[in-house]
Amino acid sequence: MPGRSEPRSGREVWWAGHEGALLPDLEGEQVSEDVDPIGLLAGSSTVVAVGPLTNVAEAVDRPGRAIGALYLMGGNFSQEKVEHNIKCDVDAAAAVFASDLPITAIGIEQTQRIRLGGAVVAQIEQAGALGRLLAAEMRQFWKFSDQDSNVPHDPAAVLMLVEPDLFTFGAGLVEVDSDGFTRFTAAESGPHRIVTDFDPAEVARRIVARILAACEKQSG
Secondary structure, three states: OOOOOOOOOOOOOOOOOOOOOOOOOHHHOOOOOOOOHHHHHHOOOEEEEOOOOHHHHHHHHOOOOOOOEEEEEOOOOOOOOOOHHHHHOHHHHHHHHHOOOOEEEEOHHHHOOOOEOHHHHHHHHOOHHHHHHHHHHHHHHHHHHOOOOEOOHHHHHHHHHHOHHHEEEEEEEEEEOOOOOEEEEEOOOOOEEEEEEEOHHHHHHHHHHHHHHHHHHHHO
8 A cells, every 4th residue: 555645734745747757667557555654664774755754754653663763855954945845744744853763864955065967867878778767757857847957855865874974964953843944953962963064076976876886787
Protein backbone atom coordinates (compact mmCIF):
# COMPACT_ATOMS: atom_id res chain seq x y z
CA MET A 1 0.00 0.00 0.00
CA PRO A 2 1.19 3.57 -0.57
CA GLY A 3 1.85 6.04 2.23
CA ARG A 4 -0.65 8.54 3.57
CA SER A 5 -2.61 10.23 0.80
CA GLU A 6 -3.42 13.43 2.71
CA PRO A 7 -1.12 15.71 4.72
CA ARG A 8 -1.85 16.24 8.41
CA SER A 9 -2.32 19.93 7.82
CA GLY A 10 -5.00 19.31 5.18
CA ARG A 11 -3.14 21.53 2.72
CA GLU A 12 -3.21 20.63 -0.96
CA VAL A 13 0.28 19.52 -1.98
CA TRP A 14 1.64 21.26 -5.09
CA TRP A 15 3.44 19.30 -7.75
CA ALA A 16 4.35 20.10 -11.33
CA GLY A 17 2.45 17.16 -12.83
CA HIS A 18 5.13 15.83 -15.15
CA GLU A 19 7.08 13.92 -12.51
CA GLY A 20 7.85 10.41 -13.74
CA ALA A 21 6.20 10.96 -17.13
CA LEU A 22 9.35 9.87 -18.97
CA LEU A 23 9.81 6.64 -17.02
CA PRO A 24 9.19 3.60 -19.24
CA ASP A 25 6.24 1.34 -18.38
CA LEU A 26 5.26 3.51 -15.42
CA GLU A 27 1.57 2.70 -15.88
CA GLY A 28 2.34 -0.98 -15.44
CA GLU A 29 3.97 -0.54 -12.04
CA GLN A 30 2.03 -1.81 -9.06
CA VAL A 31 2.28 -1.14 -5.33
CA SER A 32 2.00 -4.19 -3.12
CA GLU A 33 -0.96 -4.14 -0.78
CA ASP A 34 0.93 -6.42 1.59
CA VAL A 35 3.56 -3.79 2.49
CA ASP A 36 3.11 -1.27 5.27
CA PRO A 37 5.26 1.71 4.19
CA ILE A 38 4.89 3.50 7.51
CA GLY A 39 6.05 0.32 9.24
CA LEU A 40 9.06 0.14 6.94
CA LEU A 41 10.01 3.69 7.87
CA ALA A 42 9.44 3.08 11.56
CA GLY A 43 11.60 -0.03 11.42
CA SER A 44 14.51 1.63 9.61
CA SER A 45 17.57 2.66 11.61
CA THR A 46 18.30 5.58 9.26
CA VAL A 47 15.74 7.52 7.22
CA VAL A 48 16.45 10.03 4.44
CA ALA A 49 13.48 12.32 3.78
CA VAL A 50 13.47 14.44 0.61
CA GLY A 51 9.81 15.43 0.48
CA PRO A 52 6.93 16.44 2.75
CA LEU A 53 7.19 14.79 6.17
CA THR A 54 3.69 13.31 6.40
CA ASN A 55 4.79 9.67 6.36
CA VAL A 56 7.82 10.34 8.55
CA ALA A 57 5.60 11.92 11.21
CA GLU A 58 3.41 8.82 11.15
CA ALA A 59 6.48 6.61 11.54
CA VAL A 60 7.80 8.68 14.43
CA ASP A 61 4.49 8.11 16.26
CA ARG A 62 4.68 4.32 15.87
CA PRO A 63 5.26 2.52 19.20
CA GLY A 64 8.62 0.79 19.27
CA ARG A 65 10.01 2.67 16.26
CA ALA A 66 13.62 1.87 15.50
CA ILE A 67 14.61 5.10 13.74
CA GLY A 68 17.97 6.20 15.08
CA ALA A 69 18.67 9.13 12.77
CA LEU A 70 16.82 11.22 10.21
CA TYR A 71 18.49 13.11 7.38
CA LEU A 72 16.31 15.50 5.45
CA MET A 73 16.17 18.15 2.77
CA GLY A 74 13.84 20.81 4.06
CA GLY A 75 13.54 24.15 5.73
CA ASN A 76 15.06 27.55 5.19
CA PHE A 77 17.38 28.63 7.97
CA SER A 78 18.65 32.01 6.79
CA GLN A 79 15.84 33.67 4.83
CA GLU A 80 12.34 34.70 5.78
CA LYS A 81 10.72 32.21 3.43
CA VAL A 82 8.87 28.93 3.89
CA GLU A 83 10.47 26.01 2.07
CA HIS A 84 8.29 23.72 -0.08
CA ASN A 85 8.73 20.40 1.76
CA ILE A 86 7.84 22.03 5.08
CA LYS A 87 4.98 24.06 3.59
CA CYS A 88 3.31 20.96 2.13
CA ASP A 89 2.61 19.62 5.63
CA VAL A 90 3.50 22.08 8.36
CA ASP A 91 1.83 20.00 11.06
CA ALA A 92 3.88 16.92 10.18
CA ALA A 93 7.12 18.91 10.02
CA ALA A 94 6.44 20.48 13.42
CA ALA A 95 5.76 17.05 14.92
CA VAL A 96 8.94 15.54 13.48
CA PHE A 97 11.20 18.32 14.73
CA ALA A 98 9.46 18.28 18.13
CA SER A 99 10.18 14.56 18.54
CA ASP A 100 13.26 13.17 20.27
CA LEU A 101 14.71 12.06 16.94
CA PRO A 102 18.27 13.16 16.05
CA ILE A 103 17.82 15.16 12.84
CA THR A 104 20.35 16.45 10.32
CA ALA A 105 18.88 18.90 7.80
CA ILE A 106 20.09 20.77 4.77
CA GLY A 107 17.99 23.81 4.01
CA ILE A 108 17.14 25.30 0.66
CA GLU A 109 19.39 28.28 1.34
CA GLN A 110 22.29 25.81 1.14
CA THR A 111 21.15 23.52 -1.67
CA GLN A 112 20.49 26.49 -3.93
CA ARG A 113 24.23 27.12 -3.96
CA ILE A 114 24.65 24.04 -6.20
CA ARG A 115 23.84 24.18 -9.91
CA LEU A 116 24.05 21.52 -12.59
CA GLY A 117 24.06 22.97 -16.08
CA GLY A 118 24.25 21.96 -19.72
CA ALA A 119 27.77 20.53 -19.70
CA VAL A 120 26.89 18.20 -16.84
CA VAL A 121 23.68 17.04 -18.53
CA ALA A 122 25.55 16.31 -21.75
CA GLN A 123 28.03 14.22 -19.76
CA ILE A 124 25.26 12.29 -18.02
CA GLU A 125 23.44 11.77 -21.32
CA GLN A 126 26.43 9.87 -22.69
CA ALA A 127 26.35 7.40 -19.78
CA GLY A 128 24.04 4.73 -21.18
CA ALA A 129 20.29 4.25 -20.96
CA LEU A 130 19.96 5.49 -17.39
CA GLY A 131 22.02 8.55 -18.23
CA ARG A 132 19.79 9.37 -21.18
CA LEU A 133 16.70 9.05 -18.99
CA LEU A 134 18.15 11.28 -16.26
CA ALA A 135 19.26 13.89 -18.80
CA ALA A 136 15.79 13.92 -20.35
CA GLU A 137 14.21 14.36 -16.90
CA MET A 138 16.50 17.30 -16.16
CA ARG A 139 15.79 18.99 -19.47
CA GLN A 140 12.07 18.44 -18.97
CA PHE A 141 12.27 20.35 -15.69
CA TRP A 142 14.29 23.12 -17.31
CA LYS A 143 11.58 23.57 -19.91
CA PHE A 144 8.89 23.61 -17.22
CA SER A 145 10.75 26.12 -15.05
CA ASP A 146 12.20 28.18 -17.91
CA GLN A 147 15.76 27.64 -16.65
CA ASP A 148 19.00 26.30 -18.10
CA SER A 149 20.20 24.54 -14.95
CA ASN A 150 18.75 22.89 -11.88
CA VAL A 151 19.52 22.39 -8.20
CA PRO A 152 20.17 18.82 -6.92
CA HIS A 153 18.37 19.42 -3.62
CA ASP A 154 17.71 15.76 -2.80
CA PRO A 155 21.10 14.34 -3.88
CA ALA A 156 22.72 16.88 -1.55
CA ALA A 157 20.69 15.49 1.35
CA VAL A 158 21.83 11.95 0.58
CA LEU A 159 25.44 13.09 0.14
CA MET A 160 25.55 14.66 3.61
CA LEU A 161 24.77 11.19 4.98
CA VAL A 162 27.32 9.21 2.96
CA GLU A 163 30.06 11.87 2.82
CA PRO A 164 29.55 14.11 5.88
CA ASP A 165 33.13 15.40 5.75
CA LEU A 166 32.11 17.53 2.75
CA PHE A 167 29.83 19.62 4.96
CA THR A 168 30.06 21.91 7.96
CA PHE A 169 27.26 21.42 10.48
CA GLY A 170 25.87 23.55 13.27
CA ALA A 171 24.19 21.97 16.29
CA GLY A 172 21.06 23.39 17.87
CA LEU A 173 17.28 23.29 17.94
CA VAL A 174 14.92 23.64 14.98
CA GLU A 175 11.35 24.74 15.64
CA VAL A 176 8.61 24.94 13.02
CA ASP A 177 5.98 27.64 13.60
CA SER A 178 2.36 27.46 12.49
CA ASP A 179 3.16 29.20 9.19
CA GLY A 180 5.96 26.77 8.33
CA PHE A 181 8.95 28.94 9.11
CA THR A 182 11.93 26.94 10.39
CA ARG A 183 13.70 28.70 13.27
CA PHE A 184 17.17 27.48 14.24
CA THR A 185 18.70 28.26 17.62
CA ALA A 186 22.36 27.29 17.94
CA ALA A 187 23.23 25.12 20.94
CA GLU A 188 26.01 22.56 21.30
CA SER A 189 23.71 20.14 23.11
CA GLY A 190 20.82 20.59 20.67
CA PRO A 191 19.16 17.53 19.10
CA HIS A 192 19.40 18.87 15.57
CA ARG A 193 22.13 19.70 13.06
CA ILE A 194 21.87 21.91 10.02
CA VAL A 195 24.33 22.40 7.19
CA THR A 196 26.02 25.79 7.52
CA ASP A 197 28.64 25.57 4.77
CA PHE A 198 30.31 23.45 2.09
CA ASP A 199 32.26 23.79 -1.16
CA PRO A 200 29.53 23.99 -3.86
CA ALA A 201 31.86 22.99 -6.70
CA GLU A 202 33.14 19.92 -4.86
CA VAL A 203 29.68 18.81 -3.75
CA ALA A 204 28.42 19.16 -7.32
CA ARG A 205 31.39 17.13 -8.57
CA ARG A 206 30.73 14.34 -6.05
CA ILE A 207 27.03 14.21 -6.95
CA VAL A 208 27.78 13.94 -10.67
CA ALA A 209 30.45 11.32 -10.05
CA ARG A 210 27.96 9.16 -8.15
CA ILE A 211 25.35 9.58 -10.88
CA LEU A 212 27.85 8.49 -13.52
CA ALA A 213 28.92 5.52 -11.40
CA ALA A 214 25.29 4.42 -11.07
CA CYS A 215 24.80 4.75 -14.82
CA GLU A 216 27.92 2.68 -15.47
CA LYS A 217 26.76 -0.02 -13.07
CA GLN A 218 23.32 -0.16 -14.71
CA SER A 219 24.89 -0.40 -18.19
CA GLY A 220 27.23 -3.16 -17.06
